[in-house]
Amino acid sequence: MSAPPALHEVLAAVLGIRDGRLRVLLWQRALDPDAGRWALPGGTLGPEEDVESSVRRQLAEKVDVREVAHVEQLSVFSDPARSPGKRRIATAFLGLVPSDADPALPEDTAWHEVDDLPPTAFDHAAIVGSARDRLRAKLSYTNLGFALAPAEFTISALRELYVAALGHAVSATNLQRVLTRRDLLVPTGETAAPGRAGGRPAALFRFTDRSLRVTDAFAVLRPPARPGGPRDGVLP
Structure with a gap:
């Protein structure tokens, strides 16, 4: 049966x-x-x-x-x-x-x-x-961060989203450099309101598009290599 x-x-x-x-x-x-x-x-x-x-x-x-x-x-x-x-x-x-x-x-x-x-x-x-x-x-290899981020964001805020999603530290400077090199980020020309601590207003960015595409098929977002080594994760 x-x-x-x-x-x-x-x-x-x-x-x-x-x-x-x-x-x-x-x-x-x-x-x-x-x-x-x-x-x-x-x-x-x-x-x-x-x-x-x-x-x-x-x-x-x-x-x-x-x-x-x-x-x-x-x-x-x-x-x-x-x-x-x-x-x-x-x-x-x-x-x-x-x-x-x-x-x-x-x-x-x-x-x-x-x-x-x-x-x-x-x-x-x-x-x-x-x-x-x-x-x-x-x-690591697509622009999928657009689906986690708001329409506009500071690089610091975007870094925090990547850290939460990946589960390890990521350098804000390196993240901006790599995503900009891949033509994924553009400045809006606006700045975010200063926080409680004041300081210089941070520039706002957006993703160039909000649909999925492969940007670097062989890229890997790596965690810090070893205890006591670099604090920030690395993108190639």
Whole structure:
């Protein structure tokens, strides 16, 4: 007797920088299996949907999808034991929300630190880890920082976003040099208001475009080489 066909679901690991930390949107399950645990937004693929239109629909039902600056397919998770009961195959997506966006969230949904997750449902922690790793890799060789940053920013603020996403120190001077050399940043001609400490107003920049493109296929954002060595990470 043949096994019943597997269900196909779509899941979204939506990441963003909140309070200086890389966080993911999770919702708390109310029903078994894994009631009370935190899960990625998503659901079953509709009979007339492709996977991307399905995940965008699912996100629209959970968050304000207009605030999601970038969505891309991450991977397929097909371990037969990944969920109890009828077999489920998941197509997972990475979504990114700019740091100044504040999407409306249902009461059962909240931001959680990627590196300090609460108890998660099924294999969703592994999917979050894959999304984090994809983001970190693409920050090296694409312009994907646009999806984490507001429309305008200081170099210092952009550096803080990269530090939070990458999980290691990055030089503001080196970051500006490399992104400018790749024609990714342009000055707006405006300055940010001075902070409480006063000082010279900082110049505001923006990304030259806000759609994904490869800028240096072999680039790597590296952490500091050794304890006691250079404090800042290095871009080639």
